Amino acid sequence: MTIEDLIAELQNKLAELRKFARENGRDVSAEIAELEEKVARISWGPRAWEQVKLARHPSRPTTLDYLDLLMDDFYELHGDRLYGDDKAIVGGLAKFEGRTVAVVGHQKGRNPAENHACRYGMAGPAGYRKAARIMGLGDRFGLPIITFIDTPGAYPGIEAEERNIGGAIADSIYNMLRLRTPVVVAVIGEGGSGGALAIGVGDRVLMLENAYYSVISPEGCAAILWGDRGRAPEAAAALRLTAPDLLDLGVIDEVVQEPAGGAHTAPKAAARNLREALLRHLDELRAVVPGELVNQRRRRFRGMGICEGAVETMRLRNGE
Amino acid sequence: MKISWFRRQQYVQVKLDQRGEQGALWVKCAGCGDLVFRERVREKHGVCPRCGAYFFLTAQERISLLVDEDSFVDVSRPIVAADPLGFTDCRPYLERLKEAQDRTGLPNETVVGRARMGNTPVVLAVTDFRFIGGSMGSVMGEQLSCAMDIAAQELSPFVLVSSTGGARMQEGIFSLMQMVKTAAARRDLERACVPFVSVMTYPTTGGVFASIASLGDVAIAEKGALIGFAGRRVIEQTTGERLPSDFQTEAFAFDHGIVDRVVERTKLREELIRVLSFFPVGRSP
Ligand SMILES: [Zn+2]
Numbered sequence: 001m002t003i004e005d006l007i008a009e010l011q012n013k014l015a016e017l018r019k020f021a022r023e024n025g026r027d028v029s030a031e032i033a034e035l036e037e038k039v040a041r042i043s044w045g046p047r048a049w050e051q052v053k054l055a056r057h058p059s060r061p062t063t064l065d066y067l068d069l070l071m072d073d074f075y076e077l078h079g080d081r082l083y084g085d086d087k088a089i090v091g092g093l094a095k096f097e098g099r100t101v102a103v104v105g106h107q108k109g110r111n112p113a114e115n116h117a118c119r120y121g122m123a124g125p126a127g128y129r130k131a132a133r134i135m136g137l138g139d140r141f142g143l144p145i146i147t148f149i150d151t152p153g154a155y156p157g158i159e160a161e162e163r164n165i166g167g168a169i170a171d172s173i174y175n176m177l178r179l180r181t182p183v184v185v186a187v188i189g190e191g192g193s194g195g196a197l198a199i200g201v202g203d204r205v206l207m208l209e210n211a212y213y214s215v216i217s218p219e220g221c222a223a224i225l226w227g228d229r230g231r232a233p234e235a236a237a238a239l240r241l242t243a244p245d246l247l248d249l250g251v252i253d254e255v256v257q258e259p260a261g262g263a264h265t266a267p268k269a270a271a272r273n274l275r276e277a278l279l280r281h282l283d284e285l286r287a288v289v290p291g292e293l294v295n296q297r298r299r300r301f302r303g304m305g306i307c308e309g310a311v312e313t314m315r316l317r318n319g320e
Numbered sequence: 321m322k323i324s325w326f327r328r329q330q331y332v333q334v335k336l337d338q339r340g341e342q343g344a345l346w347v348k349c350a351g352c353g354d355l356v357f358r359e360r361v362r363e364k365h366g367v368c369p370r371c372g373a374y375f376f377l378t379a380q381e382r383i384s385l386l387v388d389e390d391s392f393v394d395v396s397r398p399i400v401a402a403d404p405l406g407f408t409d410c411r412p413y414l415e416r417l418k419e420a421q422d423r424t425g426l427p428n429e430t431v432v433g434r435a436r437m438g439n440t441p442v443v444l445a446v447t448d449f450r451f452i453g454g455s456m457g458s459v460m461g462e463q464l465s466c467a468m469d470i471a472a473q474e475l476s477p478f479v480l481v482s483s484t485g486g487a488r489m490q491e492g493i494f495s496l497m498q499m500v501k502t503a504a505a506r507r508d509l510e511r512a513c514v515p516f517v518s519v520m521t522y523p524t525t526g527g528v529f530a531s532i533a534s535l536g537d538v539a540i541a542e543k544g545a546l547i548g549f550a551g552r553r554v555i556e557q558t559t560g561e562r563l564p565s566d567f568q569t570e571a572f573a574f575d576h577g578i579v580d581r582v583v584e585r586t587k588l589r590e591e592l593i594r595v596l597s598f599f600p601v602g603r604s605p
Contacts, residue, residue, distance in 0.1 A: 155384050156550035177500070
């Protein structure tokens with residue numbers, strides 16, 4: 001059954017229910033509300049999937065595009081000082097509105113050759129270690145840190161595992177929880193799982209309108225839970241990975257508007273909106289004393305998660 | 321360390337505690353194929369008496385393997401998983417949860433408590449793989465964070481024994497955020513100068529491996545463990561690479577410097593007592 005069929009079927013049920021209520025004078029508003037919510041959720045599917053496709057659009061602006069558009073100067077730094085230089089993560093020092101900042105971001109590449117060299121922004125351990133190094137540099141000199149997230153996920157490969165990609169991600173998260181300077185994160189395209197989060201521990205997390213941020217790719221989720229990668233659009237909707245969803249869930253702070261049709265249709269307009277938001281948040285954070293900033297950041301993430309409060313809930317659920 | 325063909329089958333997924341199997345006297349070991357006496361397997365902490373293959377341990381069995389007799393006091397928070405996204409795939413998440421609760425008799429996948437090991441007070445956290453793959457959602461994040469808070473407050477070493485596939489997809493972005501939440505709690509543990517020993521068993525993968533499990537002061541792999549970030553299938557599909565036969569085994573993790581030591585299950589308790597004996601506990605530095 002396609003999503004359209006399912007929606008049509010639910011609409012029919014809704015109509016029947018309304019008719020039944022009219023004819024029998026019964027109050028079925030709760031049932032109607034539930035069905036309506038279900039219809040809304042399912043019809044959100046295709047839209048969520050559209051957004052995922054926009055987030056992956058081949059001509060969508062990359063981190064380096066935004067650095068070109070936002071920064072007066074960008075001095076790129078290379079290498080993790082341990083093993084190599086991962087092109088899937090770029091970073092360095094930049095001048096933003098007259099101030100020096102440290103910047104780090106995933107880089108997908110702007111043409112097929114670059115895509116290949118950057119592995120579409122799928123960073124390995126060297127990339128995350130470079131990121132931690134540059135953020136540490138920013139911290140030492142009291143520079144605000146801006147990160148740009150745009151990755152399908154960390155690179156899944158033998159060498160990445162041999163060099164402990166899991167440990168590199170954990171260390172990068174842990175590192176960001178000690179930085180004493182303001183950290184603003186912008187999800188500009190794909191926010192794919194741990195590989196995205198590794199540079200996503202910020203005092204503020206912004207998301208471009210058509211970006212997504214998720215614990216797992218819709219395809220991966222569909223493959224595991226539905227047993228069919230083709231169900232990715234449904235998984236995309238169920239995961240609630242769009243920018244408005246995440247704002248609603250309280251995980252991000254702001255949705256940055258994109259020009260109609262997506263950031264790739266007018267990169268300068270997208271960059272203008274992003275610049276305004278970054279400036280505003282950095283200004284707010286500059287007012288907080290450094291030690292307090294670290295505490296606030298830790299508290300922010302300590303507070304994330306939703307559980308049922310008491311064992312009673314479980315007993316009720318189990319019908320005891 | 322030599323890799324034998326037989327390691328692949330070292331872990332045998334026999335659910336010792338499942339209802340309906342309760343009465344069965346014999347279980348089949350996938351390591352040697354023999355029928356072995358269930359009670360003997362239990363007595364030997366899930367080690368096959370014939371071939372030495374490891375069966376899955378429940379959280380309770382894991383705890384009794386490790387702690388001084390009768391020393392464990394459960395301090396789990398009275399919370400259970402919510403369904404923050406209203407998640408439904410082929411089945412509603414709430415239904416999967418209830419099924420897991422009924423089948424395991426546990427309210428959630430994480431058990432935390434105060435205990436003693438060789439008379440040293442510790443805070444111990446154990447995840448149970450039977451409960452939705454021991455995956456980390458908001459509940460595990462909260463239980464582990466609270467356990468670390470207690471350890472920091474009481475200056476008791478923190479021991480985490482992981483058996484988990486990674487993030488709980490059904491909780492979406494909230495499950496991802498638990499990676500940061502647990503890391504934030506670990507920062508407080510560091511501030512209190514309390515040692516943290518991370519024990520990785522079969523399996524310790526995905527989001528848990530890429531966060532709290534990798535942040536121990538000492539990392540110990542149980543023999544037969546599976547340790548890594550990305551799944552085999554994803555790697556094969558993305559790269560087309562042929563994976564080495566020992567890929568993501570405990571020996572692989574050891575050879576690549578990912579864990580400090582590899583320990584047999586029956587020696588794990590002695591190992592923990594010994595390693596903890598080296599740590600000064602307290603806020604001195
Ligand atoms: Zn056997």
